[in-house]
Amino acid sequence: MIPRVLSIAGTDPTGGAGIQADLKSIAATGGYGMAVVTALVAQNTRGVRGVHVPPRGFLAEQLAAVSDDVEIDAVKIGMLADGAAIEAVSHWLRSCRPPVVVLDPVMVATSGDRLLDAGAERALRGLIGQADLVTPNIPELAVLAGSAPATDWGGATTQALDVSRRFGVLVLAKGGHLPGGTVRDALVDAAGRLAGGRTIVEFRGERVDTRNTHGTGCSLSSAVATLRVRHGDWVPAVGSAREWLAESIAAGADLRVGGGNGPVHHFAGLWSRGGLHTRPVPAQLAGRWWHQVADVRRDIESLPFVRGLADGSLDRAAFDWYLAQDACYLRDYSRALASASMLATGPTEQRFWAECARGALAERERLHRAVLGGLGQPPVAPSTARYVDHLLAAAARGDYRVLVAALLPCFWIYQDLGSRLARRGGPDHPYRAWLDAYGDDEFAAQNERAIDLVTTAAATADEPTRDRMWHAFRVSCQHEVAFFTAPLAASRPTG
Numbered sequence: 284m285i286p287r288v289l290s291i292a293g294t295d296p297t298g299g300a301g302i303q304a305d306l307k308s309i310a311a312t313g314g315y316g317m318a319v320v321t322a323l324v325a326q327n328t329r330g331v332r333g334v335h336v337p338p339r340g341f342l343a344e345q346l347a348a349v350s351d352d353v354e355i356d357a358v359k360i361g362m363l364a365d366g367a368a369i370e371a372v373s374h375w376l377r378s379c380r381p382p383v384v385v386l387d388p389v390m391v392a393t394s395g396d397r398l399l400d401a402g403a404e405r406a407l408r409g410l411i412g413q414a415d416l417v418t419p420n421i422p423e424l425a426v427l428a429g430s431a432p433a434t435d436w437g438g439a440t441t442q443a444l445d446v447s448r449r450f451g452v453l454v455l456a457k458g459g460h461l462p463g464g465t466v467r468d469a470l471v472d473a474a475g476r477l478a479g480g481r482t483i484v485e486f487r488g489e490r491v492d493t494r495n496t497h498g499t500g501c502s503l504s505s506a507v508a509t510l511r512v513r514h515g516d517w518v519p520a521v522g523s524a525r526e527w528l529a530e531s532i533a534a535g536a537d538l539r540v541g542g543g544n545g546p547v548h549h550f551a552g553l554w555s556r557g558g559l560h561t562r563p564v565p566a567q568l569a570g571r572w573w574h575q576v577a578d579v580r581r582d583i584e585s586l587p588f589v590r591g592l593a594d595g596s597l598d599r600a601a602f603d604w605y606l607a608q609d610a611c612y613l614r615d616y617s618r619a620l621a622s623a624s625m626l627a628t629g630p631t632e633q634r635f636w637a638e639c640a641r642g643a644l645a646e647r648e649r650l651h652r653a654v655l656g657g658l659g660q661p662p663v664a665p666s667t668a669r670y671v672d673h674l675l676a677a678a679a680r681g682d683y684r685v686l687v688a689a690l691l692p693c694f695w696i697y698q699d700l701g702s703r704l705a706r707r708g709g710p711d712h713p714y715r716a717w718l719d720a721y722g723d724d725e726f727a728a729q730n731e732r733a734i735d736l737v738t739t740a741a742a743t744a745d746e747p748t749r750d751r752m753w754h755a756f757r758v759s760c761q762h763e764v765a766f767f768t769a770p771l772a773a774s775r776p777t778g
């Protein structure tokens with residue numbers, strides 16, 4: 284489930300704070316971000332130049348437009364600008380109360396500029412009771428507590444307990460403004476509803492020596508709102524939001540945005556973990572591989588052996604020779620399938636390949652009884668030997684992914700050919716049993732499963748492994764051509 288998170292805040296055209304930061308934070312922590320603008324702020328990393336506040340009615344209209352249509356999982360409230368905006372949001376919250384409401388009581392920017400009318404502080408206090416969590420920094424906490432700003436951590440937590448008790452709200456007190464090499468935040472609930480009945484859960488981290496702290500408060504509160512929906516609890520939400528923010532603050536300077544207090548790098552963690560490197564999805568790989576063996580598939584279809592099989596004109600001796608080689612093939616193919624089962628990491632894959640190995644052995648025994656009449660093992664033709672050697676070599680190298688890629692053509696090429704040939708001729712077709720065996724629904728389902736397992740393994744593999752898988756797959760396809768060519772080739776051994 285992807286949390287649908289609404290930010291109600293002001294703007295920052297340089298993208299580091301306000302709504303712009305909120306949308307990035309929500310996305311970076313796994314949510315779908317939405318935004319209602321309370322104020323247009325002409326600001327940059329150095330300071331605020333001007334604030335334009337749209338009419339209150341228009342704020343109400345934006346809020347209704349979202350909530351009339353979208354189910355909102357969490358709301359983060361940031362800059363509200365003035366008393367009229369506070370009243371509009373308060374009114375909206377009374378009619379539409381999303382399950383998670385986080386209020387960042389933005390009053391003054393990092394640059395020292397006011398973002399809330401001095402006269403609106405009382406109205407903002409009135410809104411606190413409608414939130415689940417309020418996230419003040421040191422100066423904002425002091426305003427809410429009605430005291431002077433705390434000068435140490437003890438003073439800050441005392442004020443946070445006071446605010447929590449007075450407003451009946453959970454408080455995340457942020458200690459970024461206090462000096463020291465350790466930055467502390469604390470989740471405070473005077474009612475003692477935190478894990479284990481505690482009133483305070485403290486979070487500590489190393490202070491990053493940086494000027495890139497513009498928008499840290501906005502970013503943290505949006506991340507907490509998003510992660511609260513994902514985790515279902517406040518303590519893990521704050522813990523993971525802080526971890527994410529710490530690496531985003533540390534990477535902020537890499538962005539080289541602005542000459543003042545620069546932004547944090549919201550996607551630093553995601554990008555460094557491979558977020559920018561796109562991987563193909565399984566269905567895409569299946570399409571690509573299949574397309575890239577179109578030449579092989581055309582070659583197979585135009586072989587005299589396959590055309591004779593389709594129209595029934597194929598020489599019976601050639602067909603029996605083919606079946607004898609098929610029996611030889613199945614003996615070692617089942618060993619390679621069993622190896623895939625042994626190498627598989629998940630139980631589903633393990634069972635699937637084991638069942639295929641059992642099926643291959645059963646088919647080999649059936650061929651022996653029905654066709655070879657107990658004549659023993661026929662001599663192995665070079666084309667058969669080369670194909671099974673390719674499979675057994677992949678098994679011996681022990682890479683599950685490459686092995687299953689090598690095994691796949693024997694499902695896919697056969698199923699494709701079988702399903703097309705099955706539609707040919709009537710019930711009296713001389714090779715009806717063969718056509719039916721490879722054209723039936725059960726084999727089609729097994730083939731789908733094999734394609735899915737192999738392409739999923741390829742999609743999650745690294746690039747070099749994916750290339751080796753593709754190569755192993757392609758080589759097996761070429762062995763399929765040789766296998767179908769051999770029965771009518773002049774050089775084939777007789778008997």
Ligand SMILES: Nc1ncnc2c1ncn2[C@@H]1O[C@H](COP(=O)(O)OP(=O)(O)O)[C@@H](O)[C@H]1O
Pocket residue numbers: 419420421457458459460466467468488489490491492493496498499500501503525528529532
């Ligand atoms: N230099 C820093 N290094 C690491 N974390 C920081 C730093 N500055 C702020 N933080 C963290 O960023 C978040 C916002 O903190 P703070 O600066 O106190 O609030 P605001 O941005 O609202 O003024 C908090 O989680 C705080 O611990």
Ligand SMILES: Cc1ncc(COP(=O)(O)O)c(N)n1
Pocket residue numbers: 292293294295300301302324326361362389391392393398496497498499500501502
């Ligand atoms: C629109 C807007 N909202 C909030 C802040 C505060 O930013 P910070 O998180 O640095 O306190 C800001 N500068 N602009």
